[in-house]
Amino acid sequence: MAVLASLKTFKGGHYFGLFEGTPRGVRLKAAPLPKRVLIPLRQGFSAEVAPTVKEGDRVKTGQVIGRTEPDPHKPSTPVHASISGRVVKIEKRPHPLGGEATTVIIESDGTDEWQLLERPANYEKLPPEELGKILYEAGVTCGGQAGFPTVYHSAPATPEKIRYLIINAVETEPFCEATDQLLYEEFEKFVQGIKILRAALGNVQVHIGLAYNKPRIYEELIERFEYYDWCTIHQLRPKYPQGDDAVLVRTLLGLLLPQRGYATDVGCVVQDVQQCVAAYEAVVEGKPFVERVVSVAGSAVKEPGNYRVRVGTPVGDLLEKNLRCNGRIVIGSVLRGSAVGDLEIPIVKETPAIIVLREAEPELLPVAGPGFDRDSFTGVYVSLPWVRYKRATTSLNGNPRPCVKCGYCVDVCPQNLVPALLGEYSANGLLSEAQALDLFACIECGLCAYVCPSKIPLLEQIREGKRKILSS
Numbered sequence: 001m002a003v004l005a006s007l008k009t010f011k012g013g014h015y016f017g018l019f020e021g022t023p024r025g026v027r028l029k030a031a032p033l034p035k036r037v038l039i040p041l042r043q044g045f046s047a048e049v050a051p052t053v054k055e056g057d058r059v060k061t062g063q064v065i066g067r068t069e070p071d072p073h074k075p076s077t078p079v080h081a082s083i084s085g086r087v088v089k090i091e092k093r094p095h096p097l098g099g100e101a102t103t104v105i106i107e108s109d110g111t112d113e114w115q116l117l118e119r120p121a122n123y124e125k126l127p128p129e130e131l132g133k134i135l136y137e138a139g140v141t142c143g144g145q146a147g148f149p150t151v152y153h154s155a156p157a158t159p160e161k162i163r164y165l166i167i168n169a170v171e172t173e174p175f176c177e178a179t180d181q182l183l184y185e186e187f188e189k190f191v192q193g194i195k196i197l198r199a200a201l202g203n204v205q206v207h208i209g210l211a212y213n214k215p216r217i218y219e220e221l222i223e224r225f226e227y228y229d230w231c232t233i234h235q236l237r238p239k240y241p242q243g244d245d246a247v248l249v250r251t252l253l254g255l256l257l258p259q260r261g262y263a264t265d266v267g268c269v270v271q272d273v274q275q276c277v278a279a280y281e282a283v284v285e286g287k288p289f290v291e292r293v294v295s296v297a298g299s300a301v302k303e304p305g306n307y308r309v310r311v312g313t314p315v316g317d318l319l320e321k322n323l324r325c326n327g328r329i330v331i332g333s334v335l336r337g338s339a340v341g342d343l344e345i346p347i348v349k350e351t352p353a354i355i356v357l358r359e360a361e362p363e364l365l366p367v368a369g370p371g372f373d374r375d376s377f378t379g380v381y382v383s384l385p386w387v388r389y390k391r392a393t394t395s396l397n398g399n400p401r402p403c404v405k406c407g408y409c410v411d412v413c414p415q416n417l418v419p420a421l422l423g424e425y426s427a428n429g430l431l432s433e434a435q436a437l438d439l440f441a442c443i444e445c446g447l448c449a450y451v452c453p454s455k456i457p458l459l460e461q462i463r464e465g466k467r468k469i470l471s472s
């Protein structure tokens with residue numbers, strides 16, 4: 001095993017302070033079993049699959065409710081029921097990641113009767129195809145930004161194209177604490193999950209990216225992987241967006257992802273802590289991937305917490321009686337996610353957090369607020385020693401104003417872009433000029449919009465520019 005002594009990082013990025021309502025160090029709790037789940041048949045990277053159940057059918061937890069024959073042009077992974085009960089409706093509904101998807105709605109019978117997968121007698125001896133089959137059948141292969149490759153076409157790449165398995169154990173998103181907590185509480189499953197994922201890829205090299213502020217996990221990883229020459233542990237600075245595939249692969253291996261490409265294009269598969277734990281539970285315990293960890297956080301939340309939540313649970317169930325005031329609900333990420341008004345929007349396998357931000361209060365010094373200390377999102381002006389938490393509200397501190405050419409957006413951009421120009425060109429229809437400045441190299445981390453003192457919605461403008469080019 002190689003351990004790289006020097007801390008690795010990348011140019012740009014941002015360290016967030018601790019925001020009010022962050023469930024740091026809060027132990028994982030099981031969320032109550034939902035009375036009703038809404039499970040979209042489009043998950044992660046996958047194409048939408050066809051329902052295999054009909055209205056009125058009884059289903060068990062873990063039973064397949066949607067799948068499509070493997071197709072190299074439409075990568076997909078089967079979808080499972082996350083509770084036992086009756087299918088009451090199959091209809092098009094809004095998907096939390098955008099657009100609409102066919103959704104299977106199941107009402108619980110309260111028994112949580114499981115249908116487990118067949119468990120191999122000795123998984124360590126299974127060939128890669130067999131392990132891949134279990135991961136595919138368990139729904140684990142839809143995870144990551146480009147899925148996990150198997151011979152069942154669960155990702156755009158095929159397994160023989162993969163040379164490196166990258167483990168993302170560096171969580172840098174504000175409020176998203178649940179996966180860190182999972183790392184501490186399910187360390188053994190995490191370690192075994194890494195070995196399973198590696199074996200399913202034909203014993204490739206493994207690179208683990210771990211935040212340097214986790215010395216206990218670091219020591220334990222060294223102990224567990226000491227005798228394996230296929231594993232390298234990298235200590236990373238926990239700077240946002242270190243966990244993004246493009247940034248992580250570049251930091252660890254020096255490989256550049258092509259624009260509009262995936263990690264698999266350069267022979268890498270990136271999987272996070274949740275994926276590793278799900279791989280272990282599928283292969284060793286026979287459990288399909290029907291539950292994930294989610295942080296419920298934000299300045300409007302009474303008791304921030306980290307929960308094990310069934311996929312398909314409506315957001316409203318997790319917030320019931322847990323709000324101290326009105327707030328804006330954001331799914332997944334305060335920087336990249338979008339606000340939702342519909343409390344029926346479900347948790348999916350890609351939802352690390354539900355964040356509720358207080359509505360903004362009038363500010364005494366509105367002119368001093370924006371952009372102070374490059375943290376224009378927060379209402380805290382000065383970092384006072386007795387103020388432990390910053391407060392994130394929905395405050396936009398007024399309407400967008402003209403660019404003041406401060407260059408903050410350029411300083412933080414992890415992709416070395418000029419966000420001010422990308423935003424301006426996109427907003428004004430100068431799309432070929434935006435493309436000439438590598439518009440599609442933008443990974444949509446949202447940092448430029450976060451630090452902009454003029455509150456220019458740079459991320460929105462850039463996304464719109466990309467959309468226009470792709471649809472033209």
Ligand code: SF4
Nearest residue numbers: 413442443445446448
């Ligand atoms: S231009 Fe894209 S990659 Fe750069 S900071 Fe803005 S959102 Fe992030």
Ligand code: SF4
Nearest residue numbers: 403404406407409452
């Ligand atoms: S867009 Fe915003 S952050 Fe970028 S230079 Fe202009 S004012 Fe500064």
